[in-house]
Amino acid sequence: MNIAERVLKGDRLAAARAITLVESEGPDAVDLLKEIYPHTGRAHRVGITGPPGAGKSTLTAELIAFFRKQGKTVGVLAVDPTSPFSGGALLGDRIRMSDWFTDPDVFIRSMASRGGTGGLAMATQDAADILDALGKNYVFIETVGVGQEELDIVNISDTTVVVLYPEAGDRIQTMKAGLMEIADVFAVNKADREGADRLADEIKVMLSLRKDWQGWEPPVVLTQGLTGGGVDELAKAVLGHMERLKSRDMLMKRRRKGLALKIKTIVDAHVKRSLWLGEENRQEIERAAERVAARRQTPYDAAAKFIDRLRNS
Numbered sequence: 595m596n597i598a599e600r601v602l603k604g605d606r607l608a609a610a611r612a613i614t615l616v617e618s619e620g621p622d623a624v625d626l627l628k629e630i631y632p633h634t635g636r637a638h639r640v641g642i643t644g645p646p647g648a649g650k651s652t653l654t655a656e657l658i659a660f661f662r663k664q665g666k667t668v669g670v671l672a673v674d675p676t677s678p679f680s681g682g683a684l685l686g687d688r689i690r691m692s693d694w695f696t697d698p699d700v701f702i703r704s705m706a707s708r709g710g711t712g713g714l715a716m717a718t719q720d721a722a723d724i725l726d727a728l729g730k731n732y733v734f735i736e737t738v739g740v741g742q743e744e745l746d747i748v749n750i751s752d753t754t755v756v757v758l759y760p761e762a763g764d765r766i767q768t769m770k771a772g773l774m775e776i777a778d779v780f781a782v783n784k785a786d787r788e789g790a791d792r793l794a795d796e797i798k799v800m801l802s803l804r805k806d807w808q809g810w811e812p813p814v815v816l817t818q819g820l821t822g823g824g825v826d827e828l829a830k831a832v833l834g835h836m837e838r839l840k841s842r843d844m845l846m847k848r849r850r851k852g853l854a855l856k857i858k859t860i861v862d863a864h865v866k867r868s869l870w871l872g873e874e875n876r877q878e879i880e881r882a883a884e885r886v887a888a889r890r891q892t893p894y895d896a897a898a899k900f901i902d903r904l905r906n907s
C-alpha cells in the first residue's frame with residue numbers, strides 16, 4: 595500500500611509522513627493529494643486564532659474533550675512559531691494538549707513555519723485535507739492572529755473562532771479590524787480575570803455596528819480555559835455556525851471562495867517560477883534595466899513592453 599492508501603485506511607503514521615511530504619512541497623505531495631482528494635470535504639474545519647497567550651491551545655484541548663465525549667474524532671494542526679504545545683503546560687491546568695497525544699482518535703501536529711511566504715497556509719490546508727482523509731470528524735487549526743498570512747485562516751476554515759482575553763487590550767486594538775472581519779465565533783477567554791465582561795460588551799457593540807453578517811451574528815462566549823468553564827457553550831456555538839452554513843447552503847460557497855484563492859496562489863507561484871526559469875526572460879529584463887538606467891524608459895514602460903512580448907509569444 596502506498597501512503598495515500600494507508601491514510602485512507604486510518605493509518606496515523608502514514609498521515610504524519612503525508613504531512614511531512616506536503617510541508618516539503620515536492621511532486622510526491624501533489625500525487626498524494628490527487629489520491630486522497632475524492633475522500634475529503636467531510637471534516638468540519640475550525641480555525642482557532644488570536645494573540646499569543648490568549649489560551650488558544652488550552653481551549654483547543656478542552657474542545658477536544660467535548661468532541662471526544664461525543665465519540666467524535668479530532669485532528670489538530672498547530673501553526674505557532676513559538677511553542678505550539680505550551681498551552682496548559684503550567685501546573686494546575688485541567689487538560690493539556692499533550693494529554694491527547696496517546697488517544698488514537700486524536701491526531702496532533704505542529705506545522706513548521708517557513709518565514710511567511712504563504713507556503714505555510716498552503717501546506718496547512720493540504721494537511722487539513724490529509725486529516726480529513728484520515729477520517730477525523732473535526733480538524734482544528736490553531737494560528738497566531740498577527741499579520742496577513744495568519745488571516746488566511748479564514749480561507750481554510752469553515753468556522754473561525756477568534757480567542758481574545760482581557761489584558762490584551764493594546765494589541766487587540768491594533769488587530770481589531772482584521773479579527774472582527776474574520777470571526778464567526780468569539781471566545782473571551784480568561785473570564786476569571788477582571789475586564790472580561792467589559793471586553794465581551796465591547797465586542798458586541800462593535801458587532802452591532804456591522805450590517806453584513808449574512809444571517810449569522812457571531813456569538814461572544816466567555817470561557818475559562820483553566821476550568822473548562824464556557825467550553826460547552828463555545829463548542830455549541832461552533833456547531834451552530836456549521837448548522838447555519840449548511841441550512842443556508844453557504845458551506846459550499848464559503849469553501850469555493852477559499853479554494854479559488856488557493857488555486858490562484860498555486861497558479862501565481864507556478865507562473866512566477868516558470869517565468870524566470872529561462873535565460874531568455876532574464877536577459878530581456880537585464881536589457882530593459884539598461885534602458886531604464888539610461889533614463890530612456892521608465893520601469894513601468896519597460897514592464898509593459900515585457901508583458902506585451904510575453905502575450906505575443
Ligand SMILES: Nc1nc2c(ncn2[C@@H]2O[C@H](COP(=O)(O)OP(=O)(O)O)[C@@H](O)[C@H]2O)c(=O)[nH]1
Nearest residue numbers: 646647648649650651652680681784818819820
Ligand atoms: N487565568 C487564566 N489563564 C488561562 C486561561 N486559559 C489559559 N490560560 C493560561 O494562559 C497561558 C496561555 O495559554 P495558551 O493556551 O498557551 O495560549 P495560546 O498562546 O493562545 O495557545 C497558559 O499559561 C494558560 O494556562 C484562563 O481561562 N484563565
Ligand SMILES: [Mg+2]
Nearest residue numbers: 650651678681
Ligand atoms: Mg498555542
